Amino acid sequence: MIQRVSGLQRREAQQAPVQQRGTTLGGGFGVMLQQELAKAEQPSQGVEFSKHAISRVQERGIEVTPDLMDQLAGSVIRAQAKGATNILAMGAENAFIINVPNAKVITAITQEEMRENIFTNIDGAVFL
Secondary structure (H helix, E strand, O other), X not given: OHHXXXXXXXXXXXXXXXXXXXXXXXXXXXXXXXXXXXHHHOOOOOOEEOHHHHHHHHHHOOOOOHHHHHHHHHHHHHHHHHOOOXXXXXXXXXXXXXXXXXXXXXXXXXXXXXXXXXXXXXXXXXEO
């Protein structure tokens, strides 16, 4: 009797699809993999500005346009591909220090201020 029951369970387990086995075991690797793949397929939310960066943009009169936001987001994508963590994204009139893993602008600088500053703690530069 015990052999028949255990033999039946083995056959049912062999016939069960892989997804069902992963979900019946309380999640497992298959579920986690599906969640990570779903996250990767979602379009990125773009670049955000820290509170410090927002105040610098306002103080310095830097105009943040949708085109600029697209350029900054593109800079983050290119920097991620190269493994950079903190970049200087330079345009003709402004520069932005961006933390790449968080896709967050840390500060913004105008052209006049670029001449006076030394940029530290960056590991890449991207031209807008």
